[in-house]
Amino acid sequence: MRFNALIPELGVTDLAKSLDFYVGLIGFSVAYDRPEEGFAFLELGEAQLMLDTIGMGRTIGEDEPILGGGINFQLEVADLASIVARLKAAGWPLVLGPEERRYRTSEGEKAQRQLWVRDPDGYLLRPFQPVD
Numbered sequence: 001m002r003f004n005a006l007i008p009e010l011g012v013t014d015l016a017k018s019l020d021f022y023v024g025l026i027g028f029s030v031a032y033d034r035p036e037e038g039f040a041f042l043e044l045g046e047a048q049l050m051l052d053t054i055g056m057g058r059t060i061g062e063d064e065p066i067l068g069g070g071i072n073f074q075l076e077v078a079d080l081a082s083i084v085a086r087l088k089a090a091g092w093p094l095v096l097g098p099e100e101r102r103y104r105t106s107e108g109e110k111a112q113r114q115l116w117v118r119d120p121d122g123y124l125l126r127p128f129q130p131v132d
Contacts, residue, residue, distance in 0.1 A: 001031065003048065004046070004047075004048050007048045007049065007050055008049055008050065008073065009049075009050035009051075009052055010049065010050070010051055010052070010119075010121070010123055011052055011053075011054045011121075012051050012052065012053055012054065012119075012120070012121050013053070013054055013120070013121055014053070014120060015038050015039075015040065015051060015053045017120040018040075018051050018119060018120055018121065019040060019051070020120075021092075021119050021120055022042055022049065022051070022119065023042065024086070024090075025083065025086045025087050025090055025092060026044065026075075026077075026083055026086075026125065026127065027044055027077065027079075027082065027083060027086075028042040028043060028044040028047075028049065029042065029043055029044070030042055031043045031048075037052075037053075037056055038052065038053025038055075038056035039051065039052050039053070039056075044075065044077065045076065045077070045078065047075055047076070049073075071123065071124065072116070072123075072124035072125070072126050073123065073124070073125050073126065074114075074126045074128060075125060075126065075127045075128070076127075076128060076129070076130070077127045077128065077129055078129070079129070080098065080113050080114070080115070080127055080128065080129040083115075083127050084098050084115060087115075087117060092117065093117075093118075094115055094116065094117050095115075095116035095117055095118060095124065096115065096116040097114055097115030097116055098113055098114065098115040099113070099114060099115070100112070100113050100114075100131060101114060110130065111130070111131040111132075112128040112129060112130050112131055113128065113129045113131055114126055114127065114128035114129075115127060
């Protein structure tokens with residue numbers, strides 16, 4: 001297993017709800033977990049994410065009342081339509097989209113289909129699929 005140089009670890013309030021969202025709706029898989037610590041390491045393509053239940057294991061900042069905040073995670077996916085279908089079937093509210101947007105980058109203008117959705121703890125996730 002190869003670990004990315006930067007892997008976000010999200011403090012969550014309910015690991016089961018977070019796994020339902022990230023695995024069941026978004027399409028991540030559990031690479032490994034430590035249930036006794038309320039921890040799971042997830043992968044989707046080359047993306048990696050750690051979930052750590054607040055109050056179990058070694059969570060830092062458990063006295064902080066605000067989760068999610070202003071951060072959002074852009075996540076490249078191979079099949080955005082499947083994610084949209086699963087979210088709609090589950091009745092999960094979308095913040096924005098799906099939409100097609102164009103962004104200027106250092107490599108020129110790039111187009112992508114994307115949506116914005118919050119996880120159970122308020123973290124904003126932006127799955128996207130590049131458009132040719």
